[in-house]
Amino acid sequence: xxxxxxxxxxxxxxxxxxxxxxxxxxxxxxxxxxxxxxxxxxxxxxxxxxxxxxxxxxxxxxxxxxxxxxxxxxxxxxxxxxxxxxxxxxxxxxxxxxxxxxxxxxxxxxxxxxxxxxxxxxxxxxxxxxxxxxxxxxxxxxxxxxxxxxxxxxxxxxxxxxxxxxxxxxxxxxxxxx
Numbered sequence: 001x002x003x004x005x006x007x008x009x010x011x012x013x014x015x016x017x018x019x020x021x022x023x024x025x026x027x028x029x030x031x032x033x034x035x036x037x038x039x040x041x042x043x044x045x046x047x048x049x050x051x052x053x054x055x056x057x058x059x060x061x062x063x064x065x066x067x068x069x070x071x072x073x074x075x076x077x078x079x080x081x082x083x084x085x086x087x088x089x090x091x092x093x094x095x096x097x098x099x100x101x102x103x104x105x106x107x108x109x110x111x112x113x114x115x116x117x118x119x120x121x122x123x124x125x126x127x128x129x130x131x132x133x134x135x136x137x138x139x140x141x142x143x144x145x146x147x148x149x150x151x152x153x154x155x156x157x158x159x160x161x162x163x164x165x166x167x168x169x170x171x172x173x174x175x176x177x178x
Contacts, residue, residue, distance in 0.1 A: 002048070004090040006083050006110075007123065008101035009034060009053040015102050015120045037127040039066050047098070050086060052079040080106040087115045 013019040013030045023030040035051065042049045048069070055061055055072030060082070063070050073082045080103055087097045087110045097115030100123040101107060107117040130138075145151035 001094070001096050002046070003096040003098055004086070005042070005047045005049045006086055006097065006099040006115075007034075007038065007049070007051045008079055008083060008099070008103060008106065008120075009051045010079065011101045011103055012120045012123060016124045018124070035065055035068060035070065038068050041127050042067065048095075052082045052086070054079045080109075084109040084113070087113045091115065 009031065012034060013023050013027075019030045019034060022033060031053065038049055038051060043066075049067065050069040050071060052071045052073065056075045057072060058074065060074045060077070061072040071079075071082055071086075073079050080101075083099060083101070083106055087099060090097050091113050097110060097113065099106070099110045099115050099117050100120055101117070102120050110117050129135075142151065
């Protein structure tokens, strides 16, 4: 089943320290950084990613940056209402919806439509994490180095689950040597 990822843009910027620090200097730069990170994370993904911002134009403005759709709501309409509308549209077309926002009202509305809601913290962790294939390759390399004894940083004492053996005294053999 296809998936639509909906991001409440300004909500992510307001609730993350990195974006907030940049927003203080220039809101446009914070917005551009968020879009850049989304482009990098979802570069090869099959999900349809839409970032929604509050706008002030006469009509809703939609633009595409690579494979990310950016929507600015029209004057008098909130980004939250646009997200709810896009979620309803995606569900009616048979697509899954995954939405990132900390706004309680929009989270409730998207959940009512059958969408999955996640916090902005989950999104920012996802944006800053290494790609999954890279993580798997690193874990495999580390395991092979341990297996062949060529990992200089590996110490057997560092294993996650150390094996505990019972220390029972061995009985002395009663046989006498002749």
